[in-house]
Amino acid sequence: MDIDTDVDIEIFQGKYIDYTVEFRGRTVSPQVTTVSGSAVRTIEKKRVGFHYANMPCDQKTQVKKALQSARISDMQYQWDITFPGPQKYPPVKGICDSHIENADITDVVEYCLTIVEGLENYGISSKGVLCCKRSQFTLHTSTSLDVEEKSTYFTLDMDVTTRETAVNVVKSCRLWDKNSEILVNTIREHCSWYNTKKKEFSNRFAFGSRALYAVLRPLVWQISIDRVKRGISKVKAAHCIAGELFTLVDDGLYPNGVGTSLCDGEGIPSTKYSIIEKGVVTHFMYDHFRALLDKTKSTGNAVRTSMMAPPKIAPRNLVVHEGDYALDEFTGILIEEVVNDKGANLVSGEYTFNVKRAFYVKKGEILGVVAPFVLQGNTFDVLKYIYGVGTLEETPFPRYRELVTPYIFIQIPS
Secondary structure, three states, X not given: OOOOOOOEEEEEXXXXXXXXXXXXXXXXXXXXXXXXXXXXXXXXXXXXXXXXEEOOOOHHXXXXXXXXXXXXXXXXXXXXXXXOOXXXXXXXXXXXXXXXXXXXXXXXXXXXXXXXXXXXXXXXEEEEEEEEEEXXXXXXXXXXXXXXXXXXXXXXXXXXXXXXXXXXXXXXXXXXXXXXXXXXHHHHHHHHHHHOXXXXXXXXXXXXXXXXXXXHHHHXXXXXXXXXXXXXXXXXXXXXXXXXXXXXXXXXXXXXXXXXXXEOOOOOEOOEEEEEEOOEEOOOEOOHHHHHHHOOOOOOOEEOOOOOOOOEEOOOOEEEOOOOOOHHHOOEEEEEEEOOOOOOOOOOOEEEEEEEEEEEEEOXXXXXXXXXXXXXXXXXXXXXXXXXXXXXXXXXXXXXXXEEOOOEEEEOOO
């Protein structure tokens, strides 16, 4: 790195090309956006500075501005820190799709209309946003770390409407499955669940990916080692906080996962490790700086949610291990979505959710939608009542954001 300075320097440069289609029925609004930027971090006397600029930009100027930001801010570490050195990276599958790499905006529009028309054949109207993204980054440090990667993203956020209901469908992954028929059929079947209304209720619940994501948010927030060190986490190592059937891993190598990559945002090789194993807390999420303090290895959880901000500790791909509990064994309420999925108190774990997409199930058969109701509880209590874990094959929408999960079956005491 040809910069005359004695401080440690990290330069992250990225370029993103988005092919985005907003649609309302067959009316589409396509847009192509290109963003390229450079993010610089510096370390000087245990102080970390940061500066972002759109490219092209002068790196020496960026370094000076990063150093200035470090001197102004109160961010100073109490232990010796440095950027990572050279690393060996594992092979990674399912992060770069040739369909997206070779696509243009007309291909994305065509695929979007295929979904819209397929749903219209079943009397289902739709609107939303579909995006295909190409990205590439390079990461270089003055400590001789050099890594680069190309990847792709596919995201769909769509509202579908029938006479009986309106449903939001979200799909996020790395690869573009151009066979729209599977998606259309899954949505059609899901919408059919609303054709009958049921008044039955139960204290047995099956949580889909979106509902479970809402419940897990306090746990995920508290397994960051930074919050553990600050004393604002209730989670303790080796403590049992869930039923023994529940195992949760963070997998930065999960094929087609939204958080899959060669490395994290600091260049640490991606890995797979358990957070909760058979109900017991086994690991916390670390970035490189916190790992230096504890004289341990980073778990590869420094995540760049934006080029315009430094990396922060966050999960990569949260994957719940499959079980063998079949849906046809279940009688109770299947919860697919809650209204306020960010409504849980991250510190206490207390939540109050308005449940709007829930169905009465009898021995695996969806008998109809139940009236909206309020679900109250605590994340750190409810996970202990897990009595079954399903399979991904029986879960129509197993992915939501960074979470991949089969149905989770919970019996809440009356």
